[in-house]
Amino acid sequence: MxxxxxxxxxxxxxxxxxxxxxxxxxxxxxxxxxxxxxxxxxxxxxxxxxxxxxxxxxxxxxxxxxxxxxxxxxxxxxxPYQHIPFEIRKTTIGIFLGEVLSKIVRENEHDHAGQFDFVAKSLQEFDTLTANFESFHLQFLVKFTQYLGFDLVNTEDLYQQVYHLTKSDMLSKEVLEFIEFLYNAPYAHEKKTTLEIKREALKNVISFYDHHLGTLGSLKSVEVLRQILH
Structure with missing residues (x-):
């Protein structure tokens, strides 16, 4: 049909x-x-x-x-993208997002929550950004939780669940504040922070996803992100 x-x-x-x-x-x-x-x-x-x-x-x-x-x-x-396929930093972020989406989206799942529209509009906005997009992949993941049934609106949930998984105090106040900023801020609004905090934030948001979905596992593109963006 x-x-x-x-x-x-x-x-x-x-x-x-x-x-x-x-x-x-x-x-x-x-x-x-x-x-x-x-x-x-x-x-x-x-x-x-x-x-x-x-x-x-x-x-x-x-x-x-x-x-x-x-x-x-x-x-x-x-x-038609104007920048993502032609700029190495954006291409690298795109590779990461593609790998993540391949492990998150499900077969035969009708879009009831506007999930597809969020992804499509986010990619279009990412393509147009000329500055302050180095944390876009992390901000996308944080915002995407709104459409997946485990909204990260409260970073205390992230802390409690990561602590439950690791039994160690991995999330500093600075990391939690950075994640909360990314959730609430529009794309391209950058918060100055250290490379270490960015890496810890990404690591723990991925753990948060894996806790809820169990599908991410080891992401090959994370190491490429480290090499190209930082």
């Missing part, structure tokens, strides 16, 4: 000589996998660009509930 929806490309794997299997986070059906034939052939006219991670998409798809693979009838980008 043909359905219209918006999507965010997450990743893809090569399939046979010229095809791919693309994983796309859709607004109406959650995370879905699509087989795309011939897209890597010389005749595809650059269509592989549409399947690069975090590309924002308008889709017409053939959707069947319960199917492991579906197909795409029509695809186009509804917001």
């Amino acid at each position: 043909l359905q219209k929806t918006r999507g965010i490309a997450i990743n893809y794997i090569k399939y046979r000589d010229t095809s791919i299997i693309s994983r796309i986070y859709t607004e109406d059906f959650g995370l879905q996998s699509y087989i795309v034939n011939g897209v890597r052939s010389a005749k595809s006219k650059g269509k592989m660009a549409l399947y690069q991670p975090l590309t924002l998409l308008d889709l017409v798809i053939y959707h069947k509930d319960g199917a492991q693979l579906n197909r795409i009838s029509e695809i186009k980008c509804f917001y």
Whole structure:
């Protein structure tokens, strides 16, 4: 059955000589996998660009509930990025966000809470920022909790849960204040703090996510963030 929806490309794997299997986070059906034939052939006219991670998409798809693979009838980008693919710091943050989303969003999950819209609008705003975006990935994670059922509005919850997991006092007052600032401030509002506090904040927010979702595990892109941003 043909359905219209918006999507965010997450990743893809090569399939046979010229095809791919693309994983796309859709607004109406959650995370879905699509087989795309011939897209890597010389005749595809650059269509592989549409399947690069975090590309924002308008889709017409053939959707069947319960199917492991579906197909795409029509695809186009509804917001071409101007900066994320071309600036190394933004690209690095984008890689991290793509890895996180691949482990958070679920299959066959209808968007009841505005979760997709939050992600799409956040990515568009990130693309336009010209300064003070080095903590965007952390701020995104902190704000995203509002849509996942474990809102970080109260950093005391973060402290108690991390303490429960580690049995050690890992979260200083400065780290908690930084996380609370990120939750309440608009994107691009930077709070001056140390590199150590930023790293501890990210480490503990990831632990907070993993406590609730159990899906993050070890994120390969964290080390890349350390090398490029700091």
